Amino acid sequence: MTLLESKPADIxxxxxxxxxxxxxxxxxxxxxxxxxxxxxxxxGLILIYLTYQGYxxxxxxxxxxxxxxxxxxxxxxxxxxxxxxxxxxxxAMLIGTILCATIAVVIAVPISVLxxxxxxxxxxxxxxxxxxxxxxxxxxxxxxxxxxxGFFVLMPSAEYWAKLLHKYLGFLxxxxxxxxVFTRSPFVAGVVLAIMxxxxxxxxxxxxxxxxxxxxxxxxxxxxxxxxxxxxxxVIPYGRSGVVGGAMLGLGRAMGETVAVYTVLNIVYQINWxxxxxxxxxxxxxxxxxxxxxxxxxxxALMAAGLALFILTLLVNxxxxxxxKSSGAKGR
Amino acid sequence: MTNxxxxxxxxxxxxxxxxxxVAAAKQKKAPGGQSLGVGLEARGxxxxxxxxxxxxxxxxxxxxxxxxxxxxxxxxxKSTFIRTLNRMHEFIPGAQMAGEVLLDGKDIYESGTxxxxxxxxxxxxxxxxxxxxxxxxxxxxxxxxxxxxxxTSNKDELLEDCLERAGLWSEVKDRLNAHGGSLSGGQQxxxxxxxxxxxxxxxxxxxxxxxxxxxxxxxKIEETISHLSSxxxxxxxxxxxxxxxxxxxxxxxFLSDGGPGSMIEVGPTSEIFSRxxxxxxxxxxxxxxx
Amino acid sequence: MSTVIAAPKxxxxxxxxxxxxxxxVGIYLAAAVVSFVIVAVTPMKGKLAYFTxxxxxxxxxxxxxxxxxxxxxxxxxxxxxxxxxVGITFAVLPIFSILFEVVKRGYQGLGFGxxxxxxxxxxxxxxxxxxxxxxxxxxxLVMVVIALLVAMPIGILTAVYLTExxxxxxxxxxxxxxxxxxxxxxxxxxFILSAYVYxxxxxxxxxxxxxxxxxxxxxTIARTSEEVLLLIPSDLREAGVALGGTQWRTxxxxxxxxxxSGLVTALILGIARVAGETAPLVLLTGGGExxxxxxxxxxxxxxxxxxxxxxxxxxxxxxxxxWSGILVLLVIxxxxxxxxxxLSERKVTK
Numbered sequence: 001m002t003l004l005e006s007k008p009a010d011i012x013x014x015x016x017x018x019x020x021x022x023x024x025x026x027x028x029x030x031x032x033x034x035x036x037x038x039x040x041x042x043x044g045l046i047l048i049y050l051t052y053q054g055y056x057x058x059x060x061x062x063x064x065x066x067x068x069x070x071x072x073x074x075x076x077x078x079x080x081x082x083x084x085x086x087x088x089x090x091x092a093m094l095i096g097t098i099l100c101a102t103i104a105v106v107i108a109v110p111i112s113v114l115x116x117x118x119x120x121x122x123x124x125x126x127x128x129x130x131x132x133x134x135x136x137x138x139x140x141x142x143x144x145x146x147x148x149x150g151f152f153v154l155m156p157s158a159e160y161w162a163k164l165l166h167k168y169l170g171f172l173x174x175x176x177x178x179x180x181v182f183t184r185s186p187f188v189a190g191v192v193l194a195i196m197x198x199x200x201x202x203x204x205x206x207x208x209x210x211x212x213x214x215x216x217x218x219x220x221x222x223x224x225x226x227x228x229x230x231x232x233x234x235v236i237p238y239g240r241s242g243v244v245g246g247a248m249l250g251l252g253r254a255m256g257e258t259v260a261v262y263t264v265l266n267i268v269y270q271i272n273w274x275x276x277x278x279x280x281x282x283x284x285x286x287x288x289x290x291x292x293x294x295x296x297x298x299x300x301a302l303m304a305a306g307l308a309l310f311i312l313t314l315l316v317n318x319x320x321x322x323x324x325k326s327s328g329a330k331g332r
Numbered sequence: 333m334t335n336x337x338x339x340x341x342x343x344x345x346x347x348x349x350x351x352x353x354v355a356a357a358k359q360k361k362a363p364g365g366q367s368l369g370v371g372l373e374a375r376g377x378x379x380x381x382x383x384x385x386x387x388x389x390x391x392x393x394x395x396x397x398x399x400x401x402x403x404x405x406x407x408x409x410k411s412t413f414i415r416t417l418n419r420m421h422e423f424i425p426g427a428q429m430a431g432e433v434l435l436d437g438k439d440i441y442e443s444g445t446x447x448x449x450x451x452x453x454x455x456x457x458x459x460x461x462x463x464x465x466x467x468x469x470x471x472x473x474x475x476x477x478x479x480x481x482x483x484t485s486n487k488d489e490l491l492e493d494c495l496e497r498a499g500l501w502s503e504v505k506d507r508l509n510a511h512g513g514s515l516s517g518g519q520q521x522x523x524x525x526x527x528x529x530x531x532x533x534x535x536x537x538x539x540x541x542x543x544x545x546x547x548x549x550x551x552k553i554e555e556t557i558s559h560l561s562s563x564x565x566x567x568x569x570x571x572x573x574x575x576x577x578x579x580x581x582x583x584x585x586f587l588s589d590g591g592p593g594s595m596i597e598v599g600p601t602s603e604i605f606s607r608x609x610x611x612x613x614x615x616x617x618x619x620x621x622x
Numbered sequence: 623m624s625t626v627i628a629a630p631k632x633x634x635x636x637x638x639x640x641x642x643x644x645x646x647v648g649i650y651l652a653a654a655v656v657s658f659v660i661v662a663v664t665p666m667k668g669k670l671a672y673f674t675x676x677x678x679x680x681x682x683x684x685x686x687x688x689x690x691x692x693x694x695x696x697x698x699x700x701x702x703x704x705x706x707x708v709g710i711t712f713a714v715l716p717i718f719s720i721l722f723e724v725v726k727r728g729y730q731g732l733g734f735g736x737x738x739x740x741x742x743x744x745x746x747x748x749x750x751x752x753x754x755x756x757x758x759x760x761x762x763l764v765m766v767v768i769a770l771l772v773a774m775p776i777g778i779l780t781a782v783y784l785t786e787x788x789x790x791x792x793x794x795x796x797x798x799x800x801x802x803x804x805x806x807x808x809x810x811x812x813f814i815l816s817a818y819v820y821x822x823x824x825x826x827x828x829x830x831x832x833x834x835x836x837x838x839x840x841x842t843i844a845r846t847s848e849e850v851l852l853l854i855p856s857d858l859r860e861a862g863v864a865l866g867g868t869q870w871r872t873x874x875x876x877x878x879x880x881x882x883s884g885l886v887t888a889l890i891l892g893i894a895r896v897a898g899e900t901a902p903l904v905l906l907t908g909g910g911e912x913x914x915x916x917x918x919x920x921x922x923x924x925x926x927x928x929x930x931x932x933x934x935x936x937x938x939x940x941x942x943x944x945w946s947g948i949l950v951l952l953v954i955x956x957x958x959x960x961x962x963x964x965l966s967e968r969k970v971t972k
Contacts, residue, residue: 022868024870024871025869025870027870028868029787029869032779032782032786032787033783033787033789033791034779035778035780036779036784036791036795038776038779038840039795039799039801039802039840040798042802042837043801043805045817046809046810046813049813049816049817050812050813050816110709111709111713112709113709114705114706114708114709114710115713117709118706118707119710121706122706123710125425134717135713135714135717137717140891140895141720141898142898142899142926142951142952142955143898144898144900144930144948146720148929148944148945149723149724153719153720160668195716198712216462216464218420218458218462219458219463219524219527220464220475221420222418222420222451222458222528223452223475223476223479223480223531224449224451224479224480224531225480226448226695227702227703228698228701229479229695229698233467233475233478233479234464237464237465238466252804256807256808256809257806258806258807258900259900259901259930263933284806284808284901287808288808288905291905303812303816306808309808309809310806310809313804313805313806313809314801314804316804317801321800376630378632380632383632385632419636427634428634430631431630441635441636443635443639443641444641446691446696448695449692479695480695481693481694481695
């Protein structure tokens with residue numbers, strides 16, 4: 001019997017696994033990848049074309065395009081635009097966009113979060129499905145419907161609420177106003193936008209709350225927690241960042257809305273912080289308003305305005321994505 | 333093990349000391365029957381899930397100061413049973429039950445009972461450690477107080493006491509503000525035990541607390557269990573028969589033949605393992621099946 | 623001694639007893655009484671006053687009752703319960719108001735003529751019986767179908783890339799799809815204007831409208847398709863590959879057919895998303911008054927444009943027409959949505 005000499009076993013390096021890809025698969029990958037990258041292409045083209053069209057205007061207006069609030073078209077004798085005298089400034093509209101969207105988010109997010117909590121943790125099984133369906137259905141309503149409904153049905157009530165706000169909270173600078181014109185104000189637009197984005201934010205929040213890990217929920221209940229105590233200790237820390245992301249998505253949607261705001265907001269080229277006053281603006285609805293009669297030169301200015309709006313909404317989406325990704329890892 | 337615990341035990345309970353007493357005591361356990369008045373008693377507990385009968389009339393008494401192990405093959409309803417003891421069973425959609433569970437003589441399922449108060453008295457430690465990741469170690473231990481809006485005069489004293497009894501104090505006393513998720517598996521489970529202790533329960537239910545842990549942590553937790561049993565009642569579900577033999581005073585054997593699970597036999601641990609009365613018990617503890 | 627125990631009946635002893643339910647009803651009644659009393663006594667008035675007072679009164683009473691019976695934790699839970707109920711009420715109330723108003727105001731315009739006539743021969747002040755929205759429906763149909771023809775392959779290919787190939791572009795592509803879903807509809811309209819209408823055709827057309835709609839459709843289709851494809855268990859793919867299938871065959875002949883109904887759902891949702899888009903169509907299509915089936919030639923009407931123009935005309939009759947148009951559009955969106963729901967439920971149970 002010979003003793004086999006024991007040597008330390010040589011651990012082999014892992015082999016590289018390769019396969020010769022078939023031609024059909026290569027084509028397949030190519031086609032699919034091209035399809036996938038088409039969104040990059042489209043977004044890129046949007047940026048390029050809008051910049052190209054709006055370039056002249058941006059160059060002549062400079063920063064004044066974003067900081068000035070005057071929109072006056074001056075033409076010379078032959079009907080061409082006198083770029084030195086013409087002013088295109090969208091500051092009032094940009095502020096209006098942000099203001100209306102912020103009002104919308106301030107109203108919609110608390111309602112949506114509470115509604116999502118109700119649907120996930122309080123609703124009896126029988127009505128939960130029904131309510132989820134109708135909220136998802138409302139997310140599919142066309143925006144023109146909200147605009148027209150807002151104008152005819154909501155505005156009278158919104159006017160009443162605005163008057164109340166002015167009466168009791170008028171000492172706050174937002175709610176003060178020089179002239180008592182309550183219709184077609186940023187406030188009304190904000191309310192209409194809020195109603196539009198509630199379904200989206202509720203849906204996103206509901207999904208997030210539903211994914212709360214069950215073992216933590218059980219741990220809280222086993223310790224003798226009430227439903228609210230459990231939500232506060234487990235659900236909210238878990239879902240916080242996702243809900244913020246959802247709220248920002250709603251913000252982006254509200255910023256880009258056109259027809260829903262057009263009917264209920266009176267466009268005035270002056271920065272207006274008094275939300276109850278019937279004057280304001282929103283870049284998208286301004287574009288729609290001016291487009292009908294705009295000559296070639298003015299259209300370029302509208303393109304530039306569209307570019308500004310596009311970049312703004314891209315930024316908001318980018319930040320939303322970042323918030324969800326980064327703070328989601330911790331505390332989860 | 334049994335004798336030691338007899339000495340440590342609260343003498344205000346009537347603990348039967350022989351098998352025949354256990355059998356006789358079991359006979360009286362129909363719902364509505366006479367209650368011992370103290371401790372946890374299950375009377376004819378049945379459970380259903382969406383119409384499917386999964387527990388068949390379990391009657392068991394748990395005397396304070398004892399450790400009872402529930403053993404049996406998978407799927408025979410042991411976990412379902414202990415969830416009826418702290419009213420966690422009702423969270424599952426489609427769950428139903430029948431029978432009574434008496435805590436100190438009062439049925440916990442009686443209408444008008446505040447279920448959160450029951451769960452303060454009957455705590456639970458789960459199979460997979462589940463500390464709250466958004467809280468620090470100290471916050472985790474005291475979370476039960478915060479959740480139930482309980483006041484305590486000395487938080488730090490309670491914190492140290494619970495971690496000490498859970499066998500974790502020496503390992504974490506310098507990092508009480510670290511995150512709950514930064515501990516190892518065994519430490520996390522002991523943290524969960526400390527967390528349950530903070531609300532001063534009478535009974536502690538443990539659902540296979542060591543099955544997700546390595547043998548070293550398992551041993552530490554078993555030590556914890558013996559120390560804890562002097563001041564409360566412990567009921568532990570376990571698949572590990574050696575663990576049951578090491579840790580418990582009484583053992584109950586559960587079995588299901590495809591239908592609802594029932595309890596075949598209960599008795600002092602040493603007798604269940606050495607002289608079981610039912611052949612099925614014998615087959616299980618000697619490893620012929622399971 | 624052995625007692626024969628009767629067969630036990632399953633029960634749920636944790637559900638609310640009649641006594642507990644009575645207490646809840648009592649709380650709400652008390653809150654109602656309080657709000658009536660306060661309205662009578664103070665200068666507050668109106669529906670808003672009643673509802674706000676009722677809400678606060680019911681929360682305070684619920685809080686107190688729970689505090690006395692069960693302590694602070696339960697009392698806080700009562701407050702939370704009140705707030706979430708209000709939340710869901712506010713979220714759901716507008717839907718009912720909208721549906722009610724649309725039906726109420728649009729109903730009178732309905733009639734056979736609505737669906738078979740167009741507006742080429744009608745003037746602004748004609749009673750609503752004249753003219754109809756046939757041109758609007760055909761226009762929307764043509765534009766949506768064309769948009770779908772382009773958006774469908776791009777959307778599904780994007781989803782396939784994300785789920786099957788999972789290459790190094792996955793993270794950027796996911797982000798881009800998300801960004802694309804945030805493109806304001808008017809920006810999409812301006813883009814097509816500057817990239818297609820001005821340089822190439824110099825006139826408004828239905829096709830231009832389709833292109834803008836396509837941009838808005840792609841993200842919806844891509845996202846829903848991705849979710850659907852992710853649901854297909856990987857065993858199916860492994861089975862295909864184990865049988866010697868190439869990747870493209872496996873995807874095309876095994877995975878995609880398995881996800882068929884889900885992909886159809888994605889398409890339907892894409893259609894519902896753009897059917898009501900107005901802004902780009904205002905810029906690009908000219909909103910014709912007569913039926914025009916040629917997307918490349920001449921202005922084309924559509925439901926959103928019909929609604930928009932009628933609303934803009936401002937007369938009583940034209941506004942009534944606008945509401946009827948909204949009603950028709952809503953019915954279409956509802957039908958699409960229900961179809962999508964039905965298909966996705968069926969897929970789950972299969």
